[in-house]
Amino acid sequence: MKKKIIVISLLLFVCSVTSAAVIYVTKDGDIASAVRTAREMHRLAEVGAQENIDIMLEGNEYVLHQPLYLRQEDSYITLKGNNARISGKVGISSWTKEGKLWVADAPRLDGRPLMIRQLWVNGKKALRSTQFGEYKLERMLDFNKTACSITIPTPQNLKRLQQEPVLEMLVHQRWAIAILRVKSIEQDKMDKDRTVVKFAEPESYLEFSHPWPQPVIGGEKGNSSFCLQNALCLVDEPGEWYESPEGKIYYYPKADETMKNTDIVAAQTEQLLMIQGTRFGKVKNINIEGINFEYAAWNRPSDFGHVTLQGGFPLIDAYKLEKEGLPWDKDLENQAWIERPVAAVCVEWGENININKCYFSHLGATALDLKYAVTDCTIQGSRFEDIGGTAILAGWFGEGTEVHIPYKQRDEEFTSKINIQSNKINDATNEDWGTVGIGLGYVRDCNVNGNRVSRVNYSGICVGWGWTSQDTGMRNNCILGNEVSDFARMLYDAGGIYTLSNQPGSEISNNNIDKLGVAPYATNDRGFYIYLDAKTDGFTIENNWCPEPKFGDNHPGPNIIWK
Numbered sequence: 001m002k003k004k005i006i007v008i009s010l011l012l013f014v015c016s017v018t019s020a021a022v023i024y025v026t027k028d029g030d031i032a033s034a035v036r037t038a039r040e041m042h043r044l045a046e047v048g049a050q051e052n053i054d055i056m057l058e059g060n061e062y063v064l065h066q067p068l069y070l071r072q073e074d075s076y077i078t079l080k081g082n083n084a085r086i087s088g089k090v091g092i093s094s095w096t097k098e099g100k101l102w103v104a105d106a107p108r109l110d111g112r113p114l115m116i117r118q119l120w121v122n123g124k125k126a127l128r129s130t131q132f133g134e135y136k137l138e139r140m141l142d143f144n145k146t147a148c149s150i151t152i153p154t155p156q157n158l159k160r161l162q163q164e165p166v167l168e169m170l171v172h173q174r175w176a177i178a179i180l181r182v183k184s185i186e187q188d189k190m191d192k193d194r195t196v197v198k199f200a201e202p203e204s205y206l207e208f209s210h211p212w213p214q215p216v217i218g219g220e221k222g223n224s225s226f227c228l229q230n231a232l233c234l235v236d237e238p239g240e241w242y243e244s245p246e247g248k249i250y251y252y253p254k255a256d257e258t259m260k261n262t263d264i265v266a267a268q269t270e271q272l273l274m275i276q277g278t279r280f281g282k283v284k285n286i287n288i289e290g291i292n293f294e295y296a297a298w299n300r301p302s303d304f305g306h307v308t309l310q311g312g313f314p315l316i317d318a319y320k321l322e323k324e325g326l327p328w329d330k331d332l333e334n335q336a337w338i339e340r341p342v343a344a345v346c347v348e349w350g351e352n353i354n355i356n357k358c359y360f361s362h363l364g365a366t367a368l369d370l371k372y373a374v375t376d377c378t379i380q381g382s383r384f385e386d387i388g389g390t391a392i393l394a395g396w397f398g399e400g401t402e403v404h405i406p407y408k409q410r411d412e413e414f415t416s417k418i419n420i421q422s423n424k425i426n427d428a429t430n431e432d433w434g435t436v437g438i439g440l441g442y443v444r445d446c447n448v449n450g451n452r453v454s455r456v457n458y459s460g461i462c463v464g465w466g467w468t469s470q471d472t473g474m475r476n477n478c479i480l481g482n483e484v485s486d487f488a489r490m491l492y493d494a495g496g497i498y499t500l501s502n503q504p505g506s507e508i509s510n511n512n513i514d515k516l517g518v519a520p521y522a523t524n525d526r527g528f529y530i531y532l533d534a535k536t537d538g539f540t541i542e543n544n545w546c547p548e549p550k551f552g553d554n555h556p557g558p559n560i561i562w563k
Contacts, residue, residue, distance in 0.1 A: 019052050019053070019078075020047040020051035020052055020053055021038075021046075021047050021051075021054070022053070022054045022055075022056060023038060023053065023054070023055045023056065024056045025056065025057050025059065025062075027059025029058075029062075031055070031062055031064075031068055031079075031086070032068055032069075035055065035068070035069075035070065035074055038053040038074065038077055039074055041053060042073070042076070043073070049076075050076055051076060052077070052285065053077050053078070054077075054078045055077060055078065055079050055080065056081070057079070057080065057081035057082075057084035057291070058084075059084060060084060060085060061084070061085040061087055062085065062086050062087065063087050063088070063090075064086060064087065064088055064269060064272060065088075065268060065269065066269060067269065067273060067274045068272065069276060070273070070274070070275045070276070070286055071276055071277065072278065072281040072282065072284075074283060074286070075285055075286070076284070076285045076286075077285075077286055077287075078286075078287040078288075078289065079287070079288050079289070080287075080289045080290055080291075081289070081290045081291045081292075083290060083292055083359070084290070084291055084292065085292040085293075085294055086272050086292065086293050087292075087293075087294050087295045088267045088268055088270075088272055088294075088295045088297070088344075089120075089265045089266070089267055089295035089362075090107045090114065090265060090266055090267070090268040091107075091265050092106070092107065092119075092249060092264045092265065092266060095251075095264075098250075100252060101235060101250045101251065101252055102250070102251045102252075102259065103249070103251075104249050104264075105247060105248065106243060106248070106249050106266075107268070108247075109268060112247075113246070114247070114268060115243065115245075115247070115299070115302060116243055116266040116267070116299075117297065117299055117301065117302060117364065117431075118266065118267060118297060118364045118388065118431070119249070119251070119264065119265075119266055120264070120265050120266070120295070121239075121251070121257070121262060121263070121264050122257075122262060122263055123263075123362075126240070126264075127237075127239050128229060128240070128242070129229060129230055129232070129234035129235045129236075129240045129241065129242040130170075130228070130229045130234060130240070131155070131227040131228040131229065131234055132227050135489075136227065137170075137172055137521050138152070138153065138227065139223045139224070139225050140152050140171075140215065140217075140223050140224055140225065140226050141153065141194055141223070142217060143214070143215045143216075143224070145208050147196075147198075148198060148207075148208045149196050149197060149198050150171070150197050151188070151194050151195065151196050151197070152194075152195055152197060152226060153194070153195070154188075154193050154194060154195040155195065155228065157233050158185070158187060158195060160231075160233040161185055161228065161231060162185055162186075164182075164230075164232065164233065165244075165245055166181070166230055166244075166245055167185070167228060167231050168180060168181055168229045168230045169182055169197060169226055169228055169229070170226060170227050170228075170229055171207070171215055171224065171225075172215075172224055172225040172226065172521045173213045173214055173215045173216070173224055174212075174213035174214075174216065174224075174491070174492070174493050174522075174524075175213055175310060175434060175458060175491050175492065175493040175494060176308045176309070176310060176312075176433075176434035176491070177306075177308070177432065177434050178203070178207055178307045178308070179203075179229075179301040179305055179306040179307075180199040180200070180207060180305050181199060181200040181203065181301075181302075181305050182197055182198075182200070182228075183198045183200045183204070184197070184198045185197045185198075199305070200305065202304060202305065203307050204305075206307040206315045206316075206317075206318060207305075207307050209318060209319045209320070210307065210315055210318030210319065210334065210336060211334050212309070212334060212336075213310075213493075216523040219523030219524060220523060220524045220525065221522060221523050221524060221525070223523070224523055225521040230242065232244065232250060235250055235251075235252050236252070237252060238252050238253060238254040238255065239252065240252050265295065266295075267295040267296050267297035267362075267364060268297070269297065270297045270299060270342045270344070270364070270365065271296065271342065271343065271344060271345075271346065272293050272296050272345060273293065273344070273345045273346070274346050275346070275350050275353055276347075276348055276349070277349030277350055277351075277373075278349050279349060279413075281349075282351045282373070283351075284350070284352055285351075285352045286352075286353045286354070287353075287354045287355075287356070288353075288354070288355045288358060289355075289356045289357060289358070290357050290358065291358050291359075292358065292359040292360075292361070293344055293345055293358065293359070293360050293361075293363070293367070294359075294361045294362045294363070295362045295363070296344035296363045296364055296365070297365075298341075298364030298365035298388050298389070298432075300314065300342065306432070308338075308434055309336050309403065310434065311390070311397070311434065311435060311436055311439050311462065312341050312365075312366075312389050312390060312432045312434050312435035312436075313338040313339070313340065313341065313399075314338060314339050315336060315338055316337050316338065316339050317335075317336070317337045318334065318335065318336040319334065319335055320333060321333050321334060321335060326404070328404075328405070328406050328470060329467075329468070335402055335404070336402065336403050336404070337400075337401075337402060338397065338398065338403055340371065340397070340399050341365050341366050341389055341390070341393075341432075341435075342365045342366065343365065343366035343367065343368065343369035343371075343393065344363045344365070344366065344367055344368070345360070345367065345368045345369070346369045346371060347369070347370045347371065347374050347377070348370075348371040348373065348374065349372060349373045349374070350370070350373075350374045350375075350377065351374075351375050351376055351377075352375075352377065353370075353374065353377045354378045354379075354380075355378070355380070355382060356378070356381055356382070357380075358383075359382065359383045359384075359385075360383070360385075360387065360391070361383075361384070361385045361386050362386050363386070363388060363389075364388040364389070364431055365388050365431065365432070366389045366390045366391075366393050366435070367384050367387045367389070367392065368384075368391070368392050369390075369393040370392075370393070370394040370395070370418060371393075371394075371396075371415075372396055372413065372415065373412060373414070373415065374394065374415045374418065375415065375416050375417050375418075376417045377417070377419070378418075378419040378420075378421065379418075379419070379420050379421070379423060380419070380420075380421045380422055380423065381421075381422050381423065382423045383423070383425075383426075384424070384425040384428060385425075385426050385427055386430065387425075387428035387429070388429075388430055388432060388435075389428070389431060389432050389435040390428065390429070390436050390437070390438070390439045391425040391428040391437055391438060391453075392420055392423070392425070392437075392438045392439070393439045393440075394415055394418050394420075394440045394441070394443055394446070395415040395440050395441035395442050395446075395465070396409065396413070396414075396415065396441055396442045396465075397442070397465050398442075398465060398466065403465075403466070403467075404466070404467055406470040406472050407466075407472065408471065408472050408473045409442060409472075414442070414444055415441075415446075416443060416444045416445045416446065417445045417446065418440075418443060418446040418447070419446070419447045419449065420438060420446070420447070420448045420449070420451060421447065421448075421449045421451070422449075422450045422451065423451045423452075424451070424452045425437045425451065425452065425453045425456075426452075426454050427454075427455045428455070428456050429456045429457040429458060430457070433457035433458060433490045433491055434457075435457075436456065436458055436459045436460065436461070436462045436498075437453035437456045437459070437460045437461060437484070437487070438453065438461045438462065439462045440462065440463045440464070440477065441465040442466065442472060442473065442474055443463070443474065443477060444473060444474055444475045444476055444477065444503075445475070445476045445477070446463075446477045447477075447478045447480065448463070448478070448479045448480070448482060449479075449480045449481055449482070450481045451482045451483070452482070452484075453482065453483070453485075454483075454484070454485045454486045454487075455486045455489065456486070456487050456488075456489065457489045457490040457517075458487070458488065458490070458491045459488070459494045459495050459497075459498040459531070460482075460484035460487040460495070460497060460498075460513070461479055461482060461484060461496070461497050461498070462495075462497075462498040462499070463477050463479060463498075463500075463503070463506075464499045464500035464501045464503055464536065465500055466500060467500060467501060467533075467534040467535060468502065468535055469501070469502050469535040469557055470502065471502065472501065472502070474501060474502065474503040474506075475503055475504045475505050475506065475538070476503075476504075476505040477503050477506045477507075478506065478507045478508075478509075479507070479511060480507065480508075480509055480510055480511070481509075481510045481511065482511045482512070483511070483513075483514075484511065484512070484513045484514070485513070485514040485515040486514075486515045486517060487515070487516065487517060488516055488517040488519050489517035489518075489519065490519055490520075491519055491522065492522035492523075492524060492527045493526045493527075493533075494526075494527050494528070495527075495530055495531025495552065496511075496513035496514075496516065496528070496529045496546075497511060497529070497530050497531070497544075498530075498531045498533060499531070499532050499533065499536045499539065500533050500535070500536060501534070501535055501536065502536075502537040502557060503536075503537070503538045503539065504537075504538035504559070505538060506538050506539045506540070507539065507540050507541075507542075508530065508539055508540075508541045508544060509540070509541070509542045509543050510542075510543045510544065511544045511545070512545045513529040513530065513544065513545070513546045514547060516528075516529060516550065527550075528550050528551055529544075529546035529547075529548075529549075529551060530546070530552075531553070532552070532553040532554070532556045533552075533553075534554045534555060535554075535556070535557060536553065536554075536557065536560065537556060537558070537559050537560060538559050538560070539560050539561070540560075540561040540563065541562050541563065542561075542563030543563070
């Protein structure tokens with residue numbers, strides 16, 4: 001190929017250097033146009049089909065209104081930047097003062113106000129209005145499955161809360177939270193100290209039908225807890241905010257904040273990058289290097305509520321069996337179907353996808369998700385901070401089937417040979433407390449090696465799914481040389497390292513696990529440094545350091561070796 005330079009409307013230019021070609025995207029350029037140019041170069045054989053094209057991001061920030069897609073036709077591309085930011089942020093300006101609060105119109109998209117659940121002020125996540133303060137709850141009085149209601153101590157501002165149109169309740173339930181949109185909130189006619197709350201659908205059905213996890217009344221350490229959220233009358237402390245259904249945003253500024261020195265932003269999209277092959281053609285040989293991914297939203301609870309099974313996976317149906325037992329598990333007493341949480345960066349049907357020295361921050365849900373049929377991939381040397389959900393997720397989790405079925409995927413469907421190495425995760429799970437630092441489902445031949453995970457509200461590193469002793473194809477998964485600290489901050493039934501089901505040939509070794517959280521509203525004491533949950537088997541566990549031998553298990557199999 002002859003050496004050439006092509007300039008296209010100051011958006012990008014292309015030249016041939018040591019690699020097959022390099023496309024430079026200027027600060028005012030369009031990454032999607034660069035991807036299309038690379039695609040055409042491959043299609044027209046200006047570059048060999050298996051020769052790599054580098055796309056170099058020369059600017060500081062590229063704001064997206066919709067996700068960037070890399071498909072099968074975009075194989076053999078490297079996306080590089082020197083801390084270039086791919087962002088979904090949108091600024092909020094033109095603030096006016098109303099008493100103690102600042103007020104502004106939400107940005108308008110397609111003629112409608114942007115409805116948001118996350119707001120960042122000077123680069124830090126602000127607190128969506130809440131009843132008792134950040135990470136503060138109160139014990140509920142009753143959980144009534146028949147009436148589909150939760151009874152709470154009567155709030156002092158009950159009359160104002162009854163007038164709030166988008167009031168929500170956060171419920172702390174064992175190893176998960178639920179976010180329930182309030183349908184009614186009424187004082188008990190017989191006891192003015194008690195108030196009964198009912199909820200919208202579909203979350204009301206899910207919350208009171210599924211048995212695991214549900215709130216506990218009369219637990220070892222008391223009843224389950226709650227707080228009311230998302231009401232204008234709850235914006236009563238500096239740093240809190242609220243958005244009305246009409247698109248008015250209210251913010252209570254901190255003492256040192258003025259309208260001139262305060263930058264307030266939201267996110268206008270939930271997804272930033274989709275690397276998306278299909279079963280008919282994988283996307284291959286994609287490298288992402290030195291890119292910051294920031295400001296993505298999480299909106300699902302505003303439309304559907306949020307009732308999860310585990311790990312942040314929303315339930316779409318669930319119920320308790322009237323008669324226990326199924327052919328593969330005589331003791332199984334519930335059924336559940338889930339869907340996948342949204343992710344800012346997502347890979348499916350991909351091969352040799354590598355993410356190196358990237359930075360993920362200010363994201364509302366999952367940061368990075370290697371979903372289905374992803375093989376031979378490495379996530380290395382990257383940082384994850386201020387993540388609303390799980391930082392790194394990988395593998396199938398039974399979406400589309402009843403989750404307890406011991407389903408064995410075809411070889412080509414398995415997520416395998418994933419190396420998650422030398423990454424730093426700090427302050428994940430801050431929107432959905434039941435998510436985790438690193439979560440792997442049905443995977444095999446994977447290594448989680450040399451990572452640092454800290455400040456998570458549930459478990460640190462989790463590998464396995466299915467609650468089964470049967471052979472599902474999971475095997476040879478190694479959790480080696482990681483540091484996990486300051487975990488289980490809000491939820492229990494947790495582990496610094498947590499496993500599920502039968503995984504022959506797997507290993508947990510040379511990990512340092514420290515600072516098990518106090519989980520102040522837990523109803524039991526089930527927080528562990530290593531937790532071998534339901535029917536874990538096939539692991540060799542050796543040379544791990546913990547401050548005390550606080551380990552847990554739940555019907556483990558016979559092939560676990562402790563050294």
